[in-house]
Amino acid sequence: MRSWTVSLFQQISRVQVKRQYNTMVSxxxxxxxxxxxxxxxxxxxxxxxxxxxxxxxxxxxxxxxxxxxxxxxxxxxxxxxxxxxxxxxxxxxxxxxxxxxxxxxxxxxxxxxxxxxxxxxxxxxxxxxxxxxxxxxxxxxxxxxxxxxxxxxxxxxxxxxxxxxxxxxxxxxxxxxxxxxxxxxxxxxxxxxxxxxxxxxxxxxxxxxxxxxxxxxxxxxxxxxxxxxxxxxxxxxxxxxxxxxxxxxxxxxxxxxxxxxxxxxxxxxxxxxxxxxxxxxxxxxxxMPVFKHRRPDVYSLYTLSLRNTLLQEHSEQIKPVVIQTQHRTSGPTNVFGHVSVPESCVFYKTDLTYAFVNLRCVTPGHVLVAPIRLVERNKDLTDKESDDFYRTVRLVQNLMERVHEAESSTITIQDGPDAGQTVRVEN
Known part of the structure; x- marks a missing residue:
């Protein structure tokens, strides 16, 4: 179990924060x-x-x-x-x-x-x-x-x-x-x-x-x-x-x-x-590193509605994922365990995954990423949901490091009813 956790963390933390350039390439x-x-x-x-x-x-x-x-x-x-x-x-x-x-x-x-x-x-x-x-x-x-x-x-x-x-x-x-x-x-x-x-x-x-x-x-x-x-x-x-x-x-x-x-x-x-x-x-x-000179402790800019995938009506490849589940939600909130997350707290969202601000931030940039469909374990995600989830984690990490001028991040996964602090999946 320990080696699986380490392997997974290493896999999702391989995020290219700085784009690699070839010298003098035009x-x-x-x-x-x-x-x-x-x-x-x-x-x-x-x-x-x-x-x-x-x-x-x-x-x-x-x-x-x-x-x-x-x-x-x-x-x-x-x-x-x-x-x-x-x-x-x-x-x-x-x-x-x-x-x-x-x-x-x-x-x-x-x-x-x-x-x-x-x-x-x-x-x-x-x-x-x-x-x-x-x-x-x-x-x-x-x-x-x-x-x-x-x-x-x-x-x-x-x-x-x-x-x-x-x-x-x-x-x-x-x-x-x-x-x-x-x-x-x-x-x-x-x-x-x-x-x-x-x-x-x-x-x-x-x-x-x-x-x-x-x-x-x-x-x-x-x-x-x-x-x-x-x-x-x-x-x-x-x-x-x-x-x-x-x-x-x-x-x-x-x-x-x-x-x-x-x-x-x-x-x-x-x-x-x-x-x-x-x-x-x-x-x-x-x-002139102006983005390093920004003052996120004084002001900040969060993107509340962002998309990184192609709209379904514009794609010949992307098909809607139809999943029958009693936890499917609608309306202005998202279900995270027994907690309802209002859309006003969501700063990034795809068709399958969303990222939102934490109610009690341990440190600046402490945010949460979750699948839209409520599942009990990581293994219950479909391949499409899993791919989208980890793509979102990488994008949000890059965004948080830019906003908060950080050079490293801690990424943890809460998987199962006993993981995390207060939120549990209710059957």
Missing amino acids: KRIAICQMTSVADKDANLSVVSKLVRDATKDNVQMIFFPEACDFICDNKQDALNSAESILTGNTVKKYRELAAEHNVWLSMGGVHEKDENNPKKLFNTHIIINNNGEIVQTYRKIHLFDVEIPEKNIRLKESDFCTPGNQIVAPVDSPIGRIGLSICYDMRFPELSTSLSIMGAEILTYPSAFTYATGSAHWHILLRSRAIENQCYVVAAAQTGHHNKKRRSYGHGLIVDPWGEVLADCGDSAPNYQVAEISDRIVEVRQN
């Missing part, structure tokens, strides 16, 4: 700029040509702006043109382009049909790998609702969009760990800081910024996000007149962790710019 990326219109086929032709041209420059990943699928001049046309991520023809073509040209793609936000609400859609950022597989998606959480009469600006995204409700954990890619955001999200530094705490090296902001707000704030906001998080920032942009009502600012940018602009697409379209993502991020973070 990755080439392309940032694309376009002027989307209501005609989806016309926009797809532009996207296809940009992919063909950019891959000739030996890039590993290509970034497209928000609304790369279309921009309509009214709400109803946008709703009618929206498609499913999995079954829609537009995303299917994007996936075919990625596979054909052996390149990773960052697409959108695209207009995703909300199957549960015909009057709304999602603004969804999609990452596709070089095999044409959807690796991750992010639904925009901050909707652009702005009305400035004196500047003739009125755009209420909430009129036709359903906001997302989850931050997405950074995505591993050939160019580094990518944090997903969309356009207006850049005005909320809590999101970018959360992503950088979780290990993001590249922050993305595919955008369709209005001309008035872009000329005032675009460069300032993006350089600020890069500097304060010591991350690369990649912000592909729409530009020009899409219709009589709407004009975008352009100036798609790639910014390095020191705030230097590596590429600026200006106001022309269609065009693309190429830049290299190097290991300068290591140098910047070593020379």
Whole structure:
């Protein structure tokens, strides 16, 4: 029993806290700029040509702006043109382009049909790998609702969009760990800081910024996000007149962790710019270790709703796990033994596992991770539940060490009715 416990602890504690870098290794990326219109086929032709041209420059990943699928001049046309991520023809073509040209793609936000609400859609950022597989998606959480009469600006995204409700954990890619955001999200530094705490090296902001707000704030906001998080920032942009009502600012940018602009697409379209993502991020973070200088004893930032797995409605591989159990729960709480854990205490959650703050912390960063389905012993978890549980443990450990500036962690497993302090499984 002793050797099994030691072996298990060693197995789950092999967490790579610091990413390993190869000295002076550079990755080439392309940032694309376009002027989307209501005609989806016309926009797809532009996207296809940009992919063909950019891959000739030996890039590993290509970034497209928000609304790369279309921009309509009214709400109803946008709703009618929206498609499913999995079954829609537009995303299917994007996936075919990625596979054909052996390149990773960052697409959108695209207009995703909300199957549960015909009057709304999602603004969804999609990452596709070089095999044409959807690796991750992010639904925009901050909707652009702005009305400035004196500047003739009125755009209420909430009129036709359903906001997302989850931050997405950074995505591993050939160019580094990518944090997903969309356009207006850049005005909320809590999101970018959360992503950088979780290990993001590249922050993305595919955008369709209005001309008035872009000329005032675009460069300032993006350089600020890069500097304060010591991350690369990649912000592909729409530009020009899409219709009589709407004009975008352009100036798609790639910014390095020191705030230097590596590429600026200006106001022309269609065009693309190429830049290299190097290991300068290591140098910047070593020379000015701002995350080590943070004061978690004075303030902290916890991510309350985070996802690291692909949504089931966006995956061809992931199938819902159907488990018949008398302990299945619903509603705003989670069952942990005889204790009900309110959602307000949960800072990370997948379909199978959740992490929550401890009622009585022994030390800062003392948190709990548990399977959503209540089981008596570790051996009663399904393989899928077990895999997800240990992935969550590793992610939460990394998060706690970043937040609390720790260089080591203690991980313990409470397994069985006599383990732990106060919480027991009740039959």
